[in-house]
């Protein structure tokens with residue numbers, strides 16, 4: 001479903017990704033965890049074909065990221081923290097205008113909006129102008145817009161940040177319920193409890209390298225820790241200590 005081979009990305013002389021290879025499966029919620037600056041957003045932007053890697057490559061549903069980025073974009077939906085909405089449009093108008101871009105018919109559009117209204121508890125948000133939204137209302141419409149065309153791959157980059165507990169709960173339930181054959185969700189966060197709840201497997205990224213990939217049980221067993229948060233600290237600390245030891249030699 002998703003394969004990445006030895007992805008590197010440099011910004012000038014700074015190496016943000018240092019050879020990342022991973023495979024995510026059909027019907028999986030795949031967590032990407034890492035401290036600030038680990039390279040999560042860079043990796044997800046490469047997957048969404050919004051950024052080209054410096055080297056390496058990969059496929060999404062068998063489509064080559066570098067050779068056919070437009071086809072990749074058609075099957076991917078992206079949500080990140082910084083996405084805006086046109087202030088003068090209501091949620092419903094935003095969704096209708098995007099449905100037009102995706103070539104959806106009027107009937108398909110209205111049925112899909114009704115389904116997303118139900119699943120994301122959009123309610124009155126649909127008929128309020130985006131300029132008047134709270135951050136939770138805005139994020140729900142951003143998510144609805146990203147999944148309107150029922151993408152095979154959904155990329156959620158810190159999608160829960162800034163949400164109150166109700167909106168966060170709706171998002172996590174939505175992610176849980178999205179797990180289905182032919183679908184893959186990539187869920188980036190630095191909130192370990194979210195990853196524990198929704199992810200089938202997690203990858204821990206640090207300084208542009210994957211430190212580990214596995215189910216929660218595998219990561220806990222490998223580190224001997226009781227929680228993902230403790231396992232995360234342990235893996236990051238070990239990695240940093242090895243780096244310091246190598247530099248001291």
Ligand SMILES: Nc1ncnc2c1ncn2[C@@H]1O[C@H](COP(=O)(O)OP(=O)(O)OP(=O)(O)O)[C@@H](O)[C@H]1O
Pocket residue numbers: 011014016034035036037038039040041042043190
């Ligand atoms: N356009 C850019 N130019 C230069 N450096 C960049 C650019 N974008 C990202 N970086 C650097 O690359 C590194 C990885 O950034 P990235 O945003 O991918 O990390 P992240 O894991 O998503 O972090 P966060 O959790 O803080 O969002 C950081 O050190 C960042 O400063």
